[in-house]
Each structure stands twice: as C-alpha cells, then as structure tokens.
Amino acid sequence: MGRPEAGQRFEEIYLAYYADLLAYIRRRVDSHDDAADALAETFATAWRRLPDVPDAHAARLWLYGVARRVLANGRRTATRRSALVERLGGQLARWAESTAPPDDDLEAVRAAFGRLYADDREVLALVTWEGLTSDEVAVVLGCSPGAARSRLHRARKRLARELSHAGVDVARYGVRALALAGRKV
Incomplete structure (x- = not known):
C-alpha cells in the first residue's frame, strides 16, 4: 500500500x-x-x-x-x-531510620531546617539528599563552583546556628546527618 x-x-x-x-x-x-x-x-x-x-x-x-x-x-x-x-x-524509610537522629530531636531538626532561607534549604538538599558535589551543585544553581562551595558553607553554618538555638547537640550528629533528617521521606 x-x-x-x-x-x-x-x-x-x-x-x-x-x-x-x-x-x-x-x-x-x-x-x-x-x-x-x-x-x-x-x-x-x-x-x-x-x-x-x-x-x-x-x-x-x-x-x-x-x-x-x-x-x-x-x-x-x-x-x-x-x-x-x-x-x-x-x-x-529503613535508610532514614538508620541515618536520622533520635525521634526527640527529629522535630527540632525539621523545624530548624524549615526556618532556613529557601536558598539555604535548596543547597543543603542538593548536597545531602541528592548526593551532589559542590561542583555539581554549581551547575544546578548556575553559579561558579567557588560560589556553590561558599553557599554550602554558609548554609551549613546557618543550619548549625538554628539547631544550636533549638537545643540540638550538633556535635553529636553532625550537620550532614541532621540535614538528612530534615528531608521528607
């Protein structure tokens, strides 16, 4: 045909x-x-x-x-x-349980994470939740690798400050583990 x-x-x-x-x-x-x-x-x-x-x-x-x-x-x-x-x-859920701080701190961590600026939450989420390197974050954000590293450093400092104000022992868990706990599974 x-x-x-x-x-x-x-x-x-x-x-x-x-x-x-x-x-x-x-x-x-x-x-x-x-x-x-x-x-x-x-x-x-x-x-x-x-x-x-x-x-x-x-x-x-x-x-x-x-x-x-x-x-x-x-x-x-x-x-x-x-x-x-x-x-x-x-x-x-199993992975979250193995990486999250104890339940008594979990709500405080989520609240502290939620109080961060959206840009801080995004850069922390890209590194912590998505597992991106700072060079990869730079591509996603459309900035230089140096700027991405700087944003990540400042975001971690602000998260640590928020957590400290909330009474969460940052030294016990580390900022990375606490940022992981802030994600929604």
Missing part, C-alpha cells in the same frame, strides 16, 4: 472510529490524560499495523482489541510502578 493511499485509509479509519474508541477508553480510565494517552497509543498501533487492520466494521472491533491491550498494558505498568514505589518507600 503506497503512503498517500495509507494516509487516506488511516484518516478514514480514524474519523470513523475515533469517537467510539474514545468513549470505550474513557469509560475504563480515571483521567482525561490517561484516556488521551491510550487513544493515541491505539491509533499509533493502527498506523504501524495498517495492513493488518481489517476493512469496514471489522476495523472497529480490531481497534477495540488494540485499545483493550493498551489499557491492560497501562494497568500492568501502573501495578509495577506502585509495587516499585512501595518497595522504594520501605527502603527509604
């Missing part, structure tokens, strides 16, 4: 069955975005496999079958993603 002929056939199929497929998919998903994605994937499959698409009314049924498989794949993907998120959440 030549390309112009294929394009015309696809357009005819699309126009004839778009509304039916959208209704079919929309009744099976929770959001308009999910419906749009599934519909697009269904028609992308139809385009790739245009020679396999039957003629007339059978095309509609064939498209329903494709849409059904697209939706099933989406559900499987969501299930795998949920399982992964749950597993990672458990791992993060």
